[in-house]
Amino acid sequence: MNSANSQDKKYSAGIALGYIPASDASVYLGRDINQWVDREPSLIFEINAGYRISDFFKAGVYFEKENAKLKLVNSEQETINRWAVGMQWMGNYPNYFIQWQFGGYTGFGLANYSVDNVGFSGLDYGIITGPAYEKDKLGVAFHLHAGFVTYSGSDIPEEFSMHDLRLFLKLYYIF
Amino acid sequence: MKSIKALSITLLFLGVNTLKAQEGKHTFGLSYNVEKDESSIYLNEPNNVWAELQPSLGMQLFYYYNLNTYMKFGSYLEMTKAKIETYRTSNYDASRWNFGVQCLGKYPDWYVFIQGGAYVSAAIANSDQWDDSFSGLDYGIILGPAAEYKGFGIALHVHAGYSILNSYGSEPVKMWLHDRRLYLKLYYTY
Numbered sequence: 001m002n003s004a005n006s007q008d009k010k011y012s013a014g015i016a017l018g019y020i021p022a023s024d025a026s027v028y029l030g031r032d033i034n035q036w037v038d039r040e041p042s043l044i045f046e047i048n049a050g051y052r053i054s055d056f057f058k059a060g061v062y063f064e065k066e067n068a069k070l071k072l073v074n075s076e077q078e079t080i081n082r083w084a085v086g087m088q089w090m091g092n093y094p095n096y097f098i099q100w101q102f103g104g105y106t107g108f109g110l111a112n113y114s115v116d117n118v119g120f121s122g123l124d125y126g127i128i129t130g131p132a133y134e135k136d137k138l139g140v141a142f143h144l145h146a147g148f149v150t151y152s153g154s155d156i157p158e159e160f161s162m163h164d165l166r167l168f169l170k171l172y173y174i175f
Numbered sequence: 176m177k178s179i180k181a182l183s184i185t186l187l188f189l190g191v192n193t194l195k196a197q198e199g200k201h202t203f204g205l206s207y208n209v210e211k212d213e214s215s216i217y218l219n220e221p222n223n224v225w226a227e228l229q230p231s232l233g234m235q236l237f238y239y240y241n242l243n244t245y246m247k248f249g250s251y252l253e254m255t256k257a258k259i260e261t262y263r264t265s266n267y268d269a270s271r272w273n274f275g276v277q278c279l280g281k282y283p284d285w286y287v288f289i290q291g292g293a294y295v296s297a298a299i300a301n302s303d304q305w306d307d308s309f310s311g312l313d314y315g316i317i318l319g320p321a322a323e324y325k326g327f328g329i330a331l332h333v334h335a336g337y338s339i340l341n342s343y344g345s346e347p348v349k350m351w352l353h354d355r356r357l358y359l360k361l362y363y364t365y
Contacts, residue, residue, distance in 0.1 A: 056246035057280035104293040104316030
């Protein structure tokens with residue numbers, strides 16, 4: 001029952017819903033605002049596709065979208081809409097139906113700050129870890145993404161960086 | 176004749192650069208790393224400054240257990256010496272020790288391939304300029320090309336990561352560090 005996965009299923013496609021808890025001073029709005037901003041709880045949505053290279057390793061691509069809610073000093077709640085596309089890779093051990101997964105991601109992102117409609121672009125990167133369960137053609141994973149966003153733009157603020165922890169529930173189909 | 180020659184060269188290339196036998200289970204290695212200068216360290220309360228990290232060097236010892244041809248998992252010990260500068264201070268020395276776990280996958284299974292992985296470690300940072308040492312967590316990704324031949328390997332990796340460190344001294348009490356380091360790694364698999 002808890003034996004090795006079949007190697008004949010090479011591809012996976014899935015969706016994920018993530019929760020980003022509130023955190024203090026985790027978003028930096030750089031020149032010329034220079035503020036570390038608290039963030040409110042928010043949701044993030046991801047679509048991913050993977051190719052299984054071996055029983056223990058897979059690589060793929062992802063697209064994600066989030067609306068980060070920020071709480072500025074002496075200000076109303078503001079939002080940053082962010083989209084990112086990139087690649088992710090993941091190892092698993094053991095090669096059972098229940099397994100632990102560990103990997104990383106890096107991508108290119110675009111963000112839009114609700115105040116004055118300021119745009120940013122830049123790099124996302126981070127690690128992925130958590131348990132997963134795979135049975136026949138279906139998989140479910142509970143992953144922690146711990147990552148960093150470093151974006152820049154031409155307006156004020158010129159910099160936008162964010163470090164966050166995201167909890168994802170992922171469902172995927174293996175074929 | 177030409178086509179036979181071309182076929183022979185192609186077969187020779189495929190023979191040399193095709194699937195290798197995964198015999199060695201254990202990998203030991205050593206790496207040197209460098210980071211260019213940038214404002215990548217945030218010293219919180221009460222300093223509240225982005226400190227400038229001068230070009231710094233580090234050394235890492237690592238071990239991997241090869242789970243299979245494409246995936247390995249292991250641990251590492253790393254030491255980094257750095258010079259830090261803020262608008263309030265001139266250059267001063269700092270050091271950081273890391274001990275953690277890392278995993279690495281690769282593709283394709285040729286002599287030359289791309290590796291992708293991740294690391295998580297405990298970290299301790301010290302400097303004479305701080306009241307107390309910092310301790311906390313480092314994590315990040317590993318990405319880059321590598322080449323292996325007869326058990327010997329060489330890799331050029333980028334580590335892009337983040338550190339969250341806390342101190343029990345009076346100032347500064349928090350340090351956040353995001354760094355992108357370039358590693359030259361030499362290793363042996365048996």
